[in-house]
Amino acid sequence: MTAETDAQPASVVIVGAGQGGYQTAASLRDHGYRGRVTLISAEDALPYERPPLSKAYLKSDGHAKGEEELWLRPATYYVRQSIDLVGGTVTRIDPAARTVRLGDGSTYDYGHLVLATGARPRTLDVPGAELRGVHTLRTARDAAALRASLAAARCAVVVGAGFIGLEFAAVARESGCAVTVVEALERPLARAVSVRTAEHVTRLHRREGAQLLFGQRVVALHGDRHGGVAAVELADGLRLPADLVLIGVGVAPRTELAAAAGLPVGDGITVDARLLTGDPHISAIGDCAAFPQVRSGKRLRLESVQNAVGHARLVAERLTGAPRAHYDELPWFWSDQYSTTVQIAGHDDGHDTEMVLGDDPDAFSVLLFRGEDLRAVESVNRTGDHLAARRLLDNGGQVRPGDVAAPGFSLKGHLASLGGGTAAAVGRAMS
Numbered sequence: 001m002t003a004e005t006d007a008q009p010a011s012v013v014i015v016g017a018g019q020g021g022y023q024t025a026a027s028l029r030d031h032g033y034r035g036r037v038t039l040i041s042a043e044d045a046l047p048y049e050r051p052p053l054s055k056a057y058l059k060s061d062g063h064a065k066g067e068e069e070l071w072l073r074p075a076t077y078y079v080r081q082s083i084d085l086v087g088g089t090v091t092r093i094d095p096a097a098r099t100v101r102l103g104d105g106s107t108y109d110y111g112h113l114v115l116a117t118g119a120r121p122r123t124l125d126v127p128g129a130e131l132r133g134v135h136t137l138r139t140a141r142d143a144a145a146l147r148a149s150l151a152a153a154r155c156a157v158v159v160g161a162g163f164i165g166l167e168f169a170a171v172a173r174e175s176g177c178a179v180t181v182v183e184a185l186e187r188p189l190a191r192a193v194s195v196r197t198a199e200h201v202t203r204l205h206r207r208e209g210a211q212l213l214f215g216q217r218v219v220a221l222h223g224d225r226h227g228g229v230a231a232v233e234l235a236d237g238l239r240l241p242a243d244l245v246l247i248g249v250g251v252a253p254r255t256e257l258a259a260a261a262g263l264p265v266g267d268g269i270t271v272d273a274r275l276l277t278g279d280p281h282i283s284a285i286g287d288c289a290a291f292p293q294v295r296s297g298k299r300l301r302l303e304s305v306q307n308a309v310g311h312a313r314l315v316a317e318r319l320t321g322a323p324r325a326h327y328d329e330l331p332w333f334w335s336d337q338y339s340t341t342v343q344i345a346g347h348d349d350g351h352d353t354e355m356v357l358g359d360d361p362d363a364f365s366v367l368l369f370r371g372e373d374l375r376a377v378e379s380v381n382r383t384g385d386h387l388a389a390r391r392l393l394d395n396g397g398q399v400r401p402g403d404v405a406a407p408g409f410s411l412k413g414h415l416a417s418l419g420g421g422t423a424a425a426v427g428r429a430m431s
Helices: 019-030 075-080 140-152 163-174 195-207 256-260 305-319 383-394 401-405 411-418 426-430
Strands: 011-015 036-041 083-087 090-094 099-102 107-109 112-115 119-121 155-159 178-183 211-214 218-223 229-234 239-241 244-247 251-253 268-270 282-284 289-292 332-337 340-346 353-360 363-370 373-380
Touching (some): 011 107, 140 163, 163 178, 163 244, 178 229, 195 211, 195 332, 195 340, 195 363, 195 373, 353 401, 363 383
Parallel strands (some): 036 083, 112 282, 155 244, 268 289
Antiparallel strands (some): 090 099, 119 251, 218 229, 229 239, 340 373, 363 373
């Protein structure tokens, strides 16, 4: 094996070519890394954007994104940057030999290994789950199959009122399809947003003609004589007609490779604040990584593009000798549903106070506090609030409930009143 220095491994192998895997390879080259970079993809496609898969990519009205529009970079980029893009499934990691083995028997040596294995959609363990017309949504292939089904569908049932399910529901309604969303909990996005924001999302979908059923559990899917799905049965006996079903009940991190290699795993591959696993020659990033959040002290696994990109950049910096010691970026997230945009800044790991800015029921922000500390801000159709919240939270959340209660308070005005100290954080918040 080629010798390497502590700062610069002789070669980097990246398992997983999603947003995090791609960004690791790109950032390594951006930081001047000259060793061998191998990016292994289990998909027969160039690395691509995933957020449009539940939004614009599904549309069939002339506004749909094509496959090439999803590419993060064209094929020529990987050639120019000397990034070896390899198709195949990694079946084994040998930490002692520092090799990975693919399903075709080929092996690759690594000086450092980056696991960007992502997550897989959870499925329903009920009769009929294998029927034609039942979908999950994670990959471009999933989205292409779902788009084809949607083009011919008359009535769709979405199981799970999370972001993916609701984004699809919006696209389906806009295409003229009848839509019913079935959620086991008592409100949509129950683990992700406040009651106020959840209530708005419920009103929005019902106003657009979707049916939302809460506190309901699916017990079976029933097919027609041709093997296609025809109905969804709920625990109370109600049968919902459906010629398309989307299962959107969350994802499970892909930890099997790490576990088989003896690395610690839980709800994700366990890493430290530098995103290193228990092996100093292996990092894990993105949806598959459970990392300690510096701001809260709690271990998190976040499913977002921003998190995957931030993880990738830190690992690339660390491998090329940059000084940043740990991952401490502010989480943020967005979702487009119909003409509404929901944006979240920060991470709500428990709050006791909710304060609302804005009198418009379709444009407001919810500030979530624990005691005097601002934990997160949810903004509905108020992008200015979202950007100001990111800057404030990135600089320590310098706003208190008493400030918000003052007449005429605004996040942008409060940000401006703090002057140069907060201005220094603008670049970090917007990068």
